[in-house]
Amino acid sequence: MRIGLDIGGTKTDAVVIDEAGTVIERRRFATGRGPEQVVATAVRGVTELAALAGMAPHEVASIGVGIPGQVDRLAGRVQHAVNLDVEELELGRELSAIVSAPVSVENDVKAAALGAFHLLSGDSVPRGIATRDDDSAQSMAYLNLGTGLAAGIVIGGRLWRGSRGTAGEIGHIVVDPAGVLCKCGQRGCLETVASGSAIARQWPTSHPIPPLDLFDCADQGSADARRVRHSVAQGVANAVRVLVLTVDVEDVVVGGGLTALGDRLRDDVVEVFAGWGERSPFLASLELASRMRFIPDAFPAAAVGAALVGMPDASIPDASIPDESVATVA
Amino acid sequence: MRIGLDIGGTKTDAVVIDEAGTVIERRRFATGRGPEQVVATAVRGVTELAALAGMAPHEVASIGVGIPGQVDRLAGRVQHAVNLDVEELELGRELSAIVSAPVSVENDVKAAALGAFHLLSGDSVPRGIATRDDDSAQSMAYLNLGTGLAAGIVIGGRLWRGSRGTAGEIGHIVVDPAGVLCKCGQRGCLETVASGSAIARQWPTSHPIPPLDLFDCADQGSADARRVRHSVAQGVANAVRVLVLTVDVEDVVVGGGLTALGDRLRDDVVEVFAGWGERSPFLASLELASRMRFIPDAFPAAAVGAALVGMPDASIPDASIPDESVATVA
CATH class of the missing domain: 3.30.420.40 (ATPase, nucleotide binding domain)
Incomplete structure (x- = not known):
């Protein structure tokens, strides 16, 4: 089981997927603003979804978070997430310390790309798409x-x-x-x-x-x-x-x-x-x-994609430049 | 040994590379215009370069041709190569029948991309780049x-x-x-x-x-x-x-x-x-x-790339659509 979170400016979308990528559970709730509340929102998402799937948070194979702003994927650091009142947040480190599971952090649009591709490929397509x-x-x-x-x-x-x-x-x-x-x-x-x-x-x-x-x-x-x-x-x-x-x-x-x-x-x-x-x-x-x-706005592309980010071979590596130098407009 | 040809509107650039991608021989000569003369130009390139490398054409591991226009890579077909007076030419089939070696055909700009990448990566860089x-x-x-x-x-x-x-x-x-x-x-x-x-x-x-x-x-x-x-x-x-x-x-x-x-x-x-x-x-x-x-104009990026096109794993496959539907402006 993998958990994916899409932390948006107003709402957070949380899903549990199984190894085949099928969405088992899904919940949406309000996003807290500012670094502390963003972490609390993520912890809430992981805790509630793990409970729905009948597991403790540390039993989850991986947790992926899609979030707006500039993301240093290797360090799990988020910067310039203006809509969340976050200037800088060590989201990966803070979240993994609380939930004791491997955490990946990815820019929300990139996560959504992976989720949309997965949904489009049809393995585990929810009704309607x-x-x-x-x-x-x-x-x-x-x-x-x-x-x-x-x-x-x-x-x-x-x-x-x-x-x-x-x-x-x-x-x-x-x-x-x-x-x-x-x-x-x-x-x-x-x-x-x-x-x-x-x-x-x-x-x-x-x-x-x-x-x-x-x-x-x-x-x-x-x-x-x-x-x-x-x-x-x-x-x-x-x-x-x-x-x-x-x-x-x-x-x-x-x-x-x-x-x-x-x-x-x-x-x-x-x-x-x-x-x-x-x-x-x-x-x-x-x-x-x-x-x-x-893609209908209601489909949890970014949450599903965030859950997939933690899987091996989800992305093409390019070793030329460390992620620190990622430049995006917030 | 692999042979790569870059058939341009006025000149053809021909190279022999070894398995490491090092350029062993290089010749340039005038390109003939029209389907028959383009094939003759390619045959001349293969024959001369193979002789320079001390081989018969059929002993060459692969022959790659970079050519302007719309290329159906799987069929080895060239269309709308306006600068060569070629409306349509089964270059791969015609050339391989004459030289008895496996032939790949690729659009010249795409071949040059592969050649430039190879040159840039430095394995077999000629003097000056x-x-x-x-x-x-x-x-x-x-x-x-x-x-x-x-x-x-x-x-x-x-x-x-x-x-x-x-x-x-x-x-x-x-x-x-x-x-x-x-x-x-x-x-x-x-x-x-x-x-x-x-x-x-x-x-x-x-x-x-x-x-x-x-x-x-x-x-x-x-x-x-x-x-x-x-x-x-x-x-x-x-x-x-x-x-x-x-x-x-x-x-x-x-x-x-x-x-x-x-x-x-x-x-x-x-x-x-x-x-x-x-x-x-x-x-x-x-x-x-x-x-x-x-990249200096004198470097044979397209010819080297054409030679590399015949190597396994030179390109990322995308099986979605047969090459027939390739649409480019001549």
């Missing part, structure tokens, strides 16, 4: 549309973190030199176009879910809303194009908060692909629409 | 600046062709929606900014080497030349940024015709990185300048 007709594909990108935009990459069935841990940081590829200033200091980054923060900036509203309000107002005929909505779809399409042209992953699985928009966002993006395909036979030949799939 | 201080890095992209712009990607020491063979086709990532029309049908592709064809379009001249004329005129103060030259450097920098942010390869090795400009181009690109780094600490942390190196 679409699997591939042909399960032989070994490459996939997980495109996370949350507050920011980032991807995780799976090649040959294993997570490719990159030489310095920045593989998939496509949110900071510049797609429009005339675009707006990004918090990273560049102009026109993908993240300034297709992300929760991009929508919040361009569509100020008191609605509790700004993307939903944006799409509703666009449907009701607001020209401003339609313009922003179209630019979001173009940005998502652009991200898929970057991933396919650069890495040529077979599938791009889209997840994160914005996928709560479901088919409304998906259809918009597919329309952008169709327009591109009309002008470019080359682009049409890439079949981007059929290679993109949305 | 800079090797890594630390040879443990296992990821690299080869960025080819020829008539077009494309890359080849090495991960875990092996060539990653992608799920459908389009990995590294970054020349058709759109970097400026307001850019010029690309032959692929899109606007503002990287290839329209940073390639031999981009220079030829923007700097019409009777000079035999237009890029050289462009750089000379810029040095002599032409404002137009300086503008075009700067945009080329920005495009190359952009390509490196895309490769590092998406795949996070440790090194980006730049090759192809434009690298004949040497330090003049390299210094321009490094200056672009420096400007970006001043505005973006995130980008500065990627250390792009120190991760980019130019």
